[in-house]
Amino acid sequence: MVKNLVLQTDFGTSDGAVSAMYGVAISVNPSLRIFDLTHDIPQYNIWEGSYRLYQTISYWPEGTVFVSVVDPGVGSDRRSIVIQTNSNHYIVTPDNGTITHIKNKIGVVAARSIDERINRLPFSGESYTFHGRDVYAFTGARLATGVISFEGVGPEIEVNSLVELPIVEAxxxxxxxxxxxxxxxxxxxxxxxxxxxxxxxxxxxxxxxxxxxxxxxxxxxxxxxxxxxxxxxxxxxxxxxxxxxxxxxxxxxxxxxxxxxxxxxxxxxxxxxxxxxxxxxxxxx
Missing domain, CATH: 2.40.30.90 (Bacterial fluorinating enzyme like)
Known part of the structure; x- marks a missing residue:
């Protein structure tokens, strides 16, 4: 069964970046339904990306796959991950704090590191600056359409090892x-x-x-x-x-x-x- 794919970025829509992510996802399966959460996250603002996921995710059906790309560390040694939430949603994202509010307010039951040897757009070359297209949209589409299972994302990682931003409780x-x-x-x-x-x-x-x-x-x-x-x-x-x-x-x-x-x-x-x-x-x- 094909699930929904929801995209969030800080790319804006003034150029072709978001369209390229759509193209990659649809190339995996033309029947995939793709929706936008927002592409207006302020540039590099991981905190806001984290909050917008929390604001939105519980209103989507179980199994929905979210791709969130607010990635000032693209090309560095930060991990690329997929998490499964307590509400049975999936988030494909860099491990840079984007899952902070989800982990704190909803809960994460499992996490996996993306194996780019399998889950990377074929023929995407030596580019290390557009993982949103080459890794995250591709992996998210494969997961949403059943090409891979959650286990097929890559090796399991400890939930406690995920990067979180500091939160002060009210x-x-x-x-x-x-x-x-x-x-x-x-x-x-x-x-x-x-x-x-x-x-x-x-x-x-x-x-x-x-x-x-x-x-x-x-x-x-x-x-x-x-x-x-x-x-x-x-x-x-x-x-x-x-x-x-x-x-x-x-x-x-x-x-x-x-x-x-x-x-x-x-x-x-x-x-x-x-x-x-x-x-x-x-x-x-």
């Missing part, structure tokens, strides 16, 4: 929630944190409550203000900030019909920290 202390700004909702400029709904609710919150929100990059404070917690963007006035639960069941920060990220020059990643402190209600007699 936590609650003294009436405040602390976490990271993991990613941006790119088109709308909302901030997506790693503070999940259940952790946030341990603060005994209600819709309409006020919170002091502080955002820092390393040790420099970028933003500090008071905002309310709403069910949706309609719970705030135009241009006002708010806290809300995003589509991944985590706390988001937004401006109603505006870009919070652009307005306050905020980015995402391991160095971007957020704290959310519940304010006491003022009762007027």
């Amino acid at each position: 936590n609650v202390q003294n009436g405040s929630a602390y976490g990271n700004i993991d990613i941006l909702d790119i088109r709308f400029g909302n901030l997506w944190t790693n503070i999940d709904r259940e952790l946030f609710k341990s603060l005994e919150i209600e819709y309409g409550d006020s919170f002091e929100v502080t955002i820092e990059n390393d040790t420099r404070q970028i933003y500090k203000n008071i905002m309310t917690y709403g069910r949706s963007f309609a719970d705030s006035h135009l241009g006002e900030p708010l806290l809300y639960i995003n589509s991944l069941d985590k706390i988001g920060v937004a401006l109603n019909q505006g870009s919070f990220a652009k307005a306050y020059h905020i980015e995402a990643g391991q160095n971007w920290k957020i704290s959310i402190r519940k304010l006491s209600k003022i009762i007027y007699n």
Whole structure:
């Protein structure tokens, strides 16, 4: 049975790189269905590549094969791998931290190193700068179409040996929630944190409550203000900030019909920290 193949890269679509990956994959089996996760990962941003996989993978059928190529170390001695997740999906990728969020949030049951003597595009020559085409798209297509099994990828490697980026878990202390700004909702400029709904609710919150929100990059404070917690963007006035639960069941920060990220020059990643402190209600007699 032919499975789906989903591609993610930092290549963009301005040239022929993504099209070449499509061509290689379809050459393996013309009936293969290929989809794009995104090709707009910021260049070399392994963290964002890792997060976008986590954001997306659970909505795809079991057996779907993902190819993720954000590979600043292409041509070096970094490994090329395929992992099998606890949710029975497969990811073909360089071993450079791309599987960080998957391993941390979903789990990896097995991993294999790609044997390029078998799983490399024939006649691809001595090129070592386009593994996305020559190794990953080719191997992913072969796995998705049943030309090879997972065991046919190459030798098994220890899951614990996979490269991971550092992750700091969200936590609650003294009436405040602390976490990271993991990613941006790119088109709308909302901030997506790693503070999940259940952790946030341990603060005994209600819709309409006020919170002091502080955002820092390393040790420099970028933003500090008071905002309310709403069910949706309609719970705030135009241009006002708010806290809300995003589509991944985590706390988001937004401006109603505006870009919070652009307005306050905020980015995402391991160095971007957020704290959310519940304010006491003022009762007027």
